[in-house]
Amino acid sequence: MRVKKKSRHRKAVKFYATCFGFREPYKVLIDGTFVHHLLTQRLLPADEALRDLLSASRTPALYTSKCILAELRRLGKSHADAFDAASLLATTKCEHEKVVSAVSCVLSLVGDKNPEHFFVATQDAELREKLREIPGAPVMYGLKNSLFIEQPSVQQRKFAQLDEEKRLNMDISEYKKLLKAASEGKAADNENGSGGEQRERPISSLVKNALGVAEKSKFKKNRPKGPNPLSCKKKKPKPQSSLVQNQGAKVDGESKRKRVRKRKKNHKDNKQVQTAD
Numbered sequence: 001m002r003v004k005k006k007s008r009h010r011k012a013v014k015f016y017a018t019c020f021g022f023r024e025p026y027k028v029l030i031d032g033t034f035v036h037h038l039l040t041q042r043l044l045p046a047d048e049a050l051r052d053l054l055s056a057s058r059t060p061a062l063y064t065s066k067c068i069l070a071e072l073r074r075l076g077k078s079h080a081d082a083f084d085a086a087s088l089l090a091t092t093k094c095e096h097e098k099v100v101s102a103v104s105c106v107l108s109l110v111g112d113k114n115p116e117h118f119f120v121a122t123q124d125a126e127l128r129e130k131l132r133e134i135p136g137a138p139v140m141y142g143l144k145n146s147l148f149i150e151q152p153s154v155q156q157r158k159f160a161q162l163d164e165e166k167r168l169n170m171d172i173s174e175y176k177k178l179l180k181a182a183s184e185g186k187a188a189d190n191e192n193g194s195g196g197e198q199r200e201r202p203i204s205s206l207v208k209n210a211l212g213v214a215e216k217s218k219f220k221k222n223r224p225k226g227p228n229p230l231s232c233k234k235k236k237p238k239p240q241s242s243l244v245q246n247q248g249a250k251v252d253g254e255s256k257r258k259r260v261r262k263r264k265k266n267h268k269d270n271k272q273v274q275t276a277d
């Protein structure tokens, strides 16, 4: 079980690394609910627990924000330990002069494209749901004394299947349409059929092989694609079947002799060659 869980986590991390450019040391944005969970379940030290979860070779960097800390402080005594622990983490800079709720702050930090490549660790189910709709936003959470990385959502997978150019040039209405189609579980192919839009085509063709191909191409072997054309040349003229072997041998013998002659000429042993003939 444990091994299986770990490989699922590895796959998820690999997905975000391959499709969204996540690189070590990973950054984890931790909200108050998650800090509280880490403390109550004694999943400490947290950075080691998260490094293990990510199967990372380097310890991930853990962040909170000013707004997350403010919310923890507001929760008072019940979350005093969590506030103290969270205060020791690095604070990522958010744009809020006046503090906002932790959820709003996390969402604004992640934005549309999660440019900082945060893994977001939270116990807040609503926040997790919202994050699933953002393309490159991986989510972590805890269940009792186990930590999990959510598998990439349908929307995230769909988005990853687009090629890079399409992603960059996509306007917001197109993007929302895609998310809607993904969350309704519709294949992009169906839309193509009814709408007849050629532009949508790349989605459907990429759907089939987007992730698999990206991973497989790394391990593609360099095999010769056919017989060596140089070795085939001599077989071309096909005489009668019974003679094939003998003639072949003859040709071989002649060519060998010629080769010898050439070599000897190169060595300026002309006289010997002439006598041999």
Ligand SMILES: [Zn+2]
Binding pocket: 065, 066, 067, 068, 094, 095, 096, 099, 100, 105
């Ligand atoms: Zn904020």
